[in-house]
Amino acid sequence: MLSSTRAILSRASHRLPRHPAPLSVLRPLSTLRPLHEQAKPTLPTQSVSPHAPVGVDAALRAASDPSFTARPKVFDEFALTDRVAIVSGANRGLGLEMALVLAEAGARAVYCIDLPKEPADEWKKTSEYVRKMGGGRRMEYVCEDVRDQKGMWARAREIGDKEGRMDVCVAAAGILKNHTDCLEYPADQFQEVLDVNTKGVLYTAQAAGQQMRRFGNGGSIVLIASMSGSITNKDHAWVSYNSSKSAVLQMARSMACELGRENIRVNSLSPGHIYTNMTAAYLDSQPHLLEKWSSLNPMGRIVSALGAISLSVEVITPGKHCRLVGLLYLFACILSST
């Protein structure tokens, strides 16, 4: 081991200059231009926004080209015009709310995957609302169990065959069980939670990712984790839920590193407490929890639906344009504070 390390070091040393550059080749400090007069540092172009130039590049173009029109582009950059999406757990709750957001952002078709054979009344009314927005937007309901890997792959392939593309995936289906002592936690219940919250998230991401690879347009996969993947809710005996969500955080990092080269981005999103059917199971039967959970939130409140959520986003953007990183962080912060 030591000898091979020495060999590597000795090979590397041949590539290094034996001496520092002679002083004569260094420019005296007095001849260097001040920083503010030097040209903006540039890298070879690796990716170009379809809306380029954007951000500061657009401002610089406007300064040098009077015919260039200054106009906001930030919403163009977030537009999902003509995109196709799938969202699991989208018959209600956060999944349905996020499906609606994708449709509002311009997605042409948002496929909502959930367990019941027929969608709920709330889903039907939301779908009708999307139709009325016009622009050819539509929501479709698909009955499937995220625990069925082959079933999920088949549904996504059918969607790909019909739509000719796949751009966005939100894996939101999840379950939370009653308090159960961690030292007595039954194997079958632990397995059930992992099956939906961890394996189901993987199968959903696989199903959409396979279609993204098939069509070669890249895409964006968002895995819904939870604050419970990073912290533990004191006084709540949720060892299965917390463990399942931690796994989702690492799944996102792992998949992001594997799929980045195919221009498929994978990120995780960790909501705080939000009033949905999942949390109503606790809040409706134990009203004191409302005050407790609200006081744990920096804003002193919990909310219903996604309009105002406390949120932590893990944005994994290897080698991405700094404009994109800036936008994502800013929007995440704005969302979490409204």
Ligand SMILES: NC(=O)c1ccc[n+]([C@@H]2O[C@H](COP(=O)([O-])OP(=O)(O)OC[C@H]3O[C@@H](n4cnc5c(N)ncnc54)[C@H](O)[C@@H]3O)[C@@H](O)[C@H]2O)c1
């Ligand atoms: N509500 C919160 O406070 C909160 C906080 C953090 C994270 N989350 C996460 O957000 C996601 C959505 O939660 P929610 O609050 O909207 O819950 P919800 O119970 O209202 O909705 C979950 C949906 O997932 C569906 N689902 C469950 N098992 C499924 C399966 N095997 N196959 C397909 N669909 C299945 C349910 O039918 C339901 O429609 C979950 O992953 C949850 O863990 C919620």
